Amino acid sequence: MKLALHWKILIGLALGVGVGLALNRWSGDLRAAWGADGAGAMLIDFAVNLNRVLGEMFKRSLQFIAAPIILFALILAIGSLGDLKSLGRIGGKTVGIFACTATLSVIVGLVLVNTIRPGSDRFIGAEARERLATGLDAAAAARLATTAKSISPWDLVRDAVPTNPFDALARGDMLQIVVLALLLGIALTLLPAKTSGPVLDVVRGLSEAFTAIVRGIMHLAPVGVFCLITPTVATLGLGVLASLGAYCVTVLLGLAIIQLVIYPAVVKIFTRMPLWGTGGFFPGIAQVQMVAFSSSSSAATLPVTIANVRDRLGVPADITGFVCAMGAKINMDGTALMQAIATVFLAQFYGNELGLAQQASIVLTAVVAAIGTPGIPSGGMVMLVIVLQTYGVNPAGIAMILAVDRVLDMCRTIVNVTGDAAVAVAVAGSEKRLRAVGTVERTPV
Numbered sequence: 001m002k003l004a005l006h007w008k009i010l011i012g013l014a015l016g017v018g019v020g021l022a023l024n025r026w027s028g029d030l031r032a033a034w035g036a037d038g039a040g041a042m043l044i045d046f047a048v049n050l051n052r053v054l055g056e057m058f059k060r061s062l063q064f065i066a067a068p069i070i071l072f073a074l075i076l077a078i079g080s081l082g083d084l085k086s087l088g089r090i091g092g093k094t095v096g097i098f099a100c101t102a103t104l105s106v107i108v109g110l111v112l113v114n115t116i117r118p119g120s121d122r123f124i125g126a127e128a129r130e131r132l133a134t135g136l137d138a139a140a141a142a143r144l145a146t147t148a149k150s151i152s153p154w155d156l157v158r159d160a161v162p163t164n165p166f167d168a169l170a171r172g173d174m175l176q177i178v179v180l181a182l183l184l185g186i187a188l189t190l191l192p193a194k195t196s197g198p199v200l201d202v203v204r205g206l207s208e209a210f211t212a213i214v215r216g217i218m219h220l221a222p223v224g225v226f227c228l229i230t231p232t233v234a235t236l237g238l239g240v241l242a243s244l245g246a247y248c249v250t251v252l253l254g255l256a257i258i259q260l261v262i263y264p265a266v267v268k269i270f271t272r273m274p275l276w277g278t279g280g281f282f283p284g285i286a287q288v289q290m291v292a293f294s295s296s297s298s299a300a301t302l303p304v305t306i307a308n309v310r311d312r313l314g315v316p317a318d319i320t321g322f323v324c325a326m327g328a329k330i331n332m333d334g335t336a337l338m339q340a341i342a343t344v345f346l347a348q349f350y351g352n353e354l355g356l357a358q359q360a361s362i363v364l365t366a367v368v369a370a371i372g373t374p375g376i377p378s379g380g381m382v383m384l385v386i387v388l389q390t391y392g393v394n395p396a397g398i399a400m401i402l403a404v405d406r407v408l409d410m411c412r413t414i415v416n417v418t419g420d421a422a423v424a425v426a427v428a429g430s431e432k433r434l435r436a437v438g439t440v441e442r443t444p445v
């Protein structure tokens with residue numbers, strides 16, 4: 001029987017934790033028993049180094065595809081708007097509600113992570129933090145020094161404008177790449193189809209190629225996760241688990257608030273649709289949520305989302321297609337929440353806590369990062385690397401987050417697709433075009 005990828009990753013995670021704990025407990029005894037200079041000690045060193053290199057390679061391969069995938073995904077999203085004038089009103093409503101829910105989601109995340117403080121002494125002892133800090137290699141410390149720069153919201157807005165698009169791409173500056181993609185996408189939309197069509201075709205092909213690379217990388221994730229978590233647990237022991245437990249609870253609590261408070265509010269403000277029962281919002285999207293949970297990809301779930309939003313929620317086909325396609329690219333509230341929580345969590349963990357101004361600017365950064373996140377498994381992790389660099393938080397910490405991320409990814413993908421459906425319903429409601437369920441035509445999309 002072929003095991004699904006998420007099970008394999010869970011197994012990799014569990015094995016990594018187990019081996020890490022064993023190393024934490026017994027590696028000193030082993031070295032002593034086998035002799036500090038003997039073949040046994042050399043074998044341990046070899047295994048530890050191999051493990052570290054494989055983990056680093058997995059992480060670097062995610063970093064490698066970040067910039068191109070943001071660029072191509074966003075150009076395609078804007079390019080798919082078509083005629084800007086006729087889509088202006090619906091587009092304005094859609095983007096407006098997306099922006100509101102994303103901002104609220106990040107604020108929920110920031111409130112939770114500052115209240116629970118999963119990376120603080122309450123969950124990780126000073127000794128465990130000290131051990132991790134001394135365990136960092138010189139290269140990581142140097143990288144930390146070069147990425148640590150003060151960020152004010154004003155600087156962030158000013159620096160979003162690239163002086164040289166190629167430089168922005170070469171440095172992997174996420175905000176500047178987003179601005180570049182927006183400008184290019186709008187320009188392509190305004191050009192005649194004869195001119196823009198071939199360009200968009202190339203962008204589409206490249207976008208798909210990079211997505212295929214991500215899929216390939218994800219097949220290595222069971223090993224990658226194992227290699228990343230083992231040294232972390234081996235260095236920290238059980239303390240890291242307690243800390244990760246608190247981090248997971250914080251993220252899951254935030255996702256539950258978005259799902260059970262923010263989205264129902266969006267549906268209720270713009271429509272009279274019931275939330276539960278026959279013709280209700282949640283039963284209408286149950287299938288979509290299950291596909292999202294098992295695939296961890298809002299992009300892969302898109303066809304299911306479109307069919308269910310139109311047929312089971314009564315949203316007209318044009319609004320469904322526009323909002324859901326846009327949403328699959330730019331509406332990722334679960335991802336935005338996770339990125340905000342993860343950034344503050346790691347800052348707490350490393351003891352370089354972010355000030356109020358920096359946390360306020362995370363609202364913008366996380367919203368924008370989520371917009372640029374591709375709807376694929378671990379897409380949010382790719383973007384998180386850059387968000388961490390933006391705030392001078394040690395990107396090595398992503399090893400800890402990545403280890404537990406697969407399960408969180410499954411859960412936040414549910415939130416991401418639910419958001420698309422809620423906004424589609426809201427836009428249709430505000431246009432007075434929501435049809436009663438049962439009167440819906442059921443032709444294939």
Ligand code: ASP
Binds near residue numbers: 334376379413
């Ligand atoms: N897997 C998520 C999605 O497809 C993206 C993420 O990693 O946050 O919606």
